[in-house]
Amino acid sequence: MSTAMSYQSIYSFVSQQSSTISQSSRQPLLLPTKCLKIDSSLCYYTSRRKRNLSKIETISSQISVSYNTTLLSPSKNIIPDNSQKKSNEAALILIRHGESLWNAKNLFTGCVDVPLTEKGVEEAIEAGKISNIPIDVIFTSSLIRAQMTAVLAMIQHRRKKVPIILHNESDQAKSWSQVFSEETKDQSVPVIPAWQLNERMYGELQGLNKQETAERYGKQQVHEWRRSYDIPPPKGESLEMCAERAVAYFEENIEPKLAAGKNVMIAAHGNSLRSIIMYLDKLTCKEVISLELSTGIPLLYIFKDGKFMKRGSPVGPTEAGVYAYTKRLAQYRQKLDESSEVICS
Numbered sequence: 001m002s003t004a005m006s007y008q009s010i011y012s013f014v015s016q017q018s019s020t021i022s023q024s025s026r027q028p029l030l031l032p033t034k035c036l037k038i039d040s041s042l043c044y045y046t047s048r049r050k051r052n053l054s055k056i057e058t059i060s061s062q063i064s065v066s067y068n069t070t071l072l073s074p075s076k077n078i079i080p081d082n083s084q085k086k087s088n089e090a091a092l093i094l095i096r097h098g099e100s101l102w103n104a105k106n107l108f109t110g111c112v113d114v115p116l117t118e119k120g121v122e123e124a125i126e127a128g129k130i131s132n133i134p135i136d137v138i139f140t141s142s143l144i145r146a147q148m149t150a151v152l153a154m155i156q157h158r159r160k161k162v163p164i165i166l167h168n169e170s171d172q173a174k175s176w177s178q179v180f181s182e183e184t185k186d187q188s189v190p191v192i193p194a195w196q197l198n199e200r201m202y203g204e205l206q207g208l209n210k211q212e213t214a215e216r217y218g219k220q221q222v223h224e225w226r227r228s229y230d231i232p233p234p235k236g237e238s239l240e241m242c243a244e245r246a247v248a249y250f251e252e253n254i255e256p257k258l259a260a261g262k263n264v265m266i267a268a269h270g271n272s273l274r275s276i277i278m279y280l281d282k283l284t285c286k287e288v289i290s291l292e293l294s295t296g297i298p299l300l301y302i303f304k305d306g307k308f309m310k311r312g313s314p315v316g317p318t319e320a321g322v323y324a325y326t327k328r329l330a331q332y333r334q335k336l337d338e339s340s341e342v343i344c345s
């Protein structure tokens, strides 16, 4: 995997203990659809998805952000649920699914529904150990690799709540899967599957070997299909097209939960999550090219006062391309592991 250099430079603040975040007020969905030849680290040309006005948005003042001790400090005891949480903030955890059988074979997967490998299962279980953050609701794609990741992560999660996949595909399915005990509901976490969070549809590349495709069509062409913002693979979706549905779903269904103070986990895919991160971090279409997400690595954001603040990934420095890895968060994770016996006993 290539190292996301632009990330490390843009977000080097995360690796500083007394970091600040450069962040403008959040706007309604404004996805970049064109790159302007302007300093891409400062400005975004954002043209709306039909309903939003085009505008140039400039990152301006720096706002100080302190680490939230409630959510990030290791604790020997399980933190009581949301009653003790500041009501105007919520945690958002993004996880790309663990390694799938086609990841292992280096095949373009897209919307083909392929399960996890044993390594993928382990990655998902490991991802669940990330923190003491109580999860209120989980969103996944409709694909099994994301759903496996979500439920396996919850098996290891310190809260020991039971992930329950909601079946809202028909009135009957909804009615037949009801739970009639409030106590049992309290010990559960709803898992909401949504096709809009699926991997980008890779068109006629699905099932092809990535290496062989690069040899056949040229590395440059295949890199453009895989990483450009607006060039779709043959008969497939560009990242822009994938963002149209994934970000719209995020805005309409996930942001309201965060605004209500619910902690949310999303288990999804490399490209559906890249498009959501592009929205959260206001990345330009140029910057998103170098955004790489590892399988099974959780990324944490805090949603507060209508803004998303990136907190990086509370995992060790094992992956070169880990998005916004920070030393501080790795130490935090290590402390959690050290105290896990006490927490889980």
Ligand SMILES: O=C(O)[C@H](O)COP(=O)(O)O
Pocket (backbone or CB within 6 Å): 107, 108, 109, 110, 111, 199, 202, 226, 269, 270, 271
């Ligand atoms: O669909 C796939 O093949 C992978 O999940 C993502 O592939 P990519 O890294 O080529 O976008």
